[in-house]
Amino acid sequence: MTNSPTVIVMIGLPARGKTYMAKKLTRYLNWIGVPTKVFNLGVYRREAVKSYKSYDFFRHDNKEAMEIRKQCALVALEDVKAYLSEEGGQIAVFDATNTTRERRDLILTFAQDNSYKTFFVESLCDDPDVIATNILDVKVSSPDYPERNRETVMEDFLKRIECYKVTYQPLDPDEHDKNLSFIQVINVGRRFLVNRVKDYIQSKIVYYLMNIHVHSHSIYLCRHGESHHNEEGRIGGDAKLSERGKQFATALKDFVQEHRLSDLKVWTSQLRRTIQTAEELGVPYEQWKILNEIDAGVCEEMTYEMIEETYPEEFTMRDQNKYHYRYPGGESYQDLVQRLEPVIMELERQGNVLVICHQAVMRCLLAYFLDKGAGLEHVYIKPLIPCIQDFVLPVGAPCMKRPRVPGVRFRPQPCAAHLPNSLEITPQKYIFKND
Incomplete structure (x- = not known):
């Protein structure tokens, strides 16, 4: 460069x-x-x-x-x-x-x-x-x-x-x-x-x-609730929330109310599963197209088993170099980082923000806030299947400690600290605290 x-x-x-x-x-x-x-x-x-x-x-x-x-x-x-x-x-x-x-x-x-x-x-x-x-x-x-x-x-x-x-x-x-x-x-x-x-x-x-400021603020990153595609193991697409996904949206509303996040700005992608998750909160929210999930190109709405069977060479190349691999007609993680750069700038400029986003998007944002650099090999978010893991992570403090967060794995050392479940039937929620 x-x-x-x-x-x-x-x-x-x-x-x-x-x-x-x-x-x-x-x-x-x-x-x-x-x-x-x-x-x-x-x-x-x-x-x-x-x-x-x-x-x-x-x-x-x-x-x-x-x-x-x-x-x-x-x-x-x-x-x-x-x-x-x-x-x-x-x-x-x-x-x-x-x-x-x-x-x-x-x-x-x-x-x-x-x-x-x-x-x-x-x-x-x-x-x-x-x-x-x-x-x-x-x-x-x-x-x-x-x-x-x-x-x-x-x-x-x-x-x-x-x-x-x-x-x-x-x-x-x-x-x-x-x-x-x-x-x-x-x-x-x-x-x-x-x-x-x-x-x-x-x-x-x-x-x-010119975009950063020194005032203390919290940034919460949250995955959308489970979608019907998540139930079926399909990637991408624009599926609606499943019943468990709707339960998570309700639990997220309880979380926001419990923590009195009244001055919170809420951002979503333009995909239905994030919008439905935000709608349950009952507060204004902004839709950002650049927060959409990574574009899987010809592999959209396929399961990984289907990709391996239909495009075995592509499946192998992705497995060997996930960060730089680009789906045919789609994006790589490297492309996604470039797409998300304006989001980082706005998060640095703003006060308290809740970002309801997707797994790949969240990995890229976490890599920035956790100072993991390019490559993403040190940030892994446990998939929604078979056990849903959704996260509410405040990651905006200037100097971050690394508490333990179940479902988020950092190599070489695992990190994690959790909050109690708000409801036994809903996904577990975890919070990453900065001081």
Whole structure:
């Protein structure tokens, strides 16, 4: 996708959301099939200096510490080079403050020497509430502050920020940095300044960063209730819900009411089994054609046994490479990921959303939210047959733990945690909680 590797260089004072953006951007790029890796300089610094004592380490006149920090940057850049030049990576995200022109010039020289492109992402924020929230939500649990109280952490970290402010040189779009490619994210997305976007991947980066927000919200992914085709083992088609599928729709309504999800937006595909599931909720819903199940082409409405008998070569090819295999006249999982990209953008922009969708669609969406990258080999959703397994999964938090979810299998380690059944005669419902 990229004709030469790219180094994304994060810029900004501490507690400006750089690492949050770096991680989310990396997750997105891997999901669309661009091998990407984050190189967080804080990790290198903590490896070099095992015990953090105080903000004094970040003073600009602490020559010993300044030399350690520079050496950490050089080591990290060597790892960037190994990843991009030897390990098949296409994008490296250099996650550090990079607040001085001297440091940025060092990175630019490194990139030029290795024929890498550069794209800078600067986070500017002067909102004290946002900064304080970020410190308390993220930095209190940082390895730099083991067993310290919130007040002590806040005091030390604010002093650390002041140390950086002394030498901070923001990007200058009018003069010094006018020829660089970059985006400035101002006050967590209230405004943006974009300069000299030069290629396709840089435009994708800009588009993504302009759609994400830092506000906490939940995204629930739910499979439709069982359809008549599910009963018969047929794939695709536009069948209606079975009786058990209708029971699940009722149980889903109980779930929504029980959790008081009154501000919830509901999205469905344009296929009847998702629409019928949503109609039972008694709330407005939007139909998205791009949420339709993967197109099985000539194999639509066939069972897998019928496919194996009628198209044995196609059946074998699909079994060997499910992600890239494309049904004759239909789609591959790779096609489906590209189709679902606008859904991801909207989910990142919105508040609380319930997406009622299909098995293949849900696998692709889960691969994104669980940071599984392209390929989908690590995300498996247990089929509806013979025992119906439908899921309601909130998957929208910035940093996700991996609880155990029956019916959803992650390789190499199984994950799972369940809620009680609402009704014994209905499908089991499970919830994936993020903190």
